[in-house]
Amino acid sequence: TYTLPRLIGRQNASMMFLSGDRYDGAEALEMGLVDDLVDLSRLTGRAQSMAATIAENAPLAIRSTRKTLRADLAAGVRAATDHEFSEQQWLMKTDDFKEGVRAVSERRPGEFRGK
Numbered sequence: 001t002y003t004l005p006r007l008i009g010r011q012n013a014s015m016m017f018l019s020g021d022r023y024d025g026a027e028a029l030e031m032g033l034v035d036d037l038v039d040l041s042r043l044t045g046r047a048q049s050m051a052a053t054i055a056e057n058a059p060l061a062i063r064s065t066r067k068t069l070r071a072d073l074a075a076g077v078r079a080a081t082d083h084e085f086s087e088q089q090w091l092m093k094t095d096d097f098k099e100g101v102r103a104v105s106e107r108r109p110g111e112f113r114g115k
Contacts, residue, residue: 001013001017001080001084002076002077002079002080002081003073003077004016004017007032007033008031008032008033009031009032012031012032025037036050094115095113095115096110096112096113096114096115099111099112099113100112
């Protein structure tokens, strides 16, 4: 819940989290979830090509850029994880949670009541 909205935008992430919809490669590319689409037969070559392009740059600058891009990531993820844990604790005590577990084990849609 912390990194995905920053990657693909709050609206796209909200729809992904709340709908459970699946996305194909073209949709993932359009929303910024992936950087490139390649055939499986070209995957290794494309990854090696991208790595080679990055490796041509100054290693200290690459390291610094990565560090800067991730500077607030750990603290943000920790705060989001703490909040998610708190939410999950009370949700696990609800009738809807119990119904969800039963529905999955019985391979049927859940019948949720908001309780």
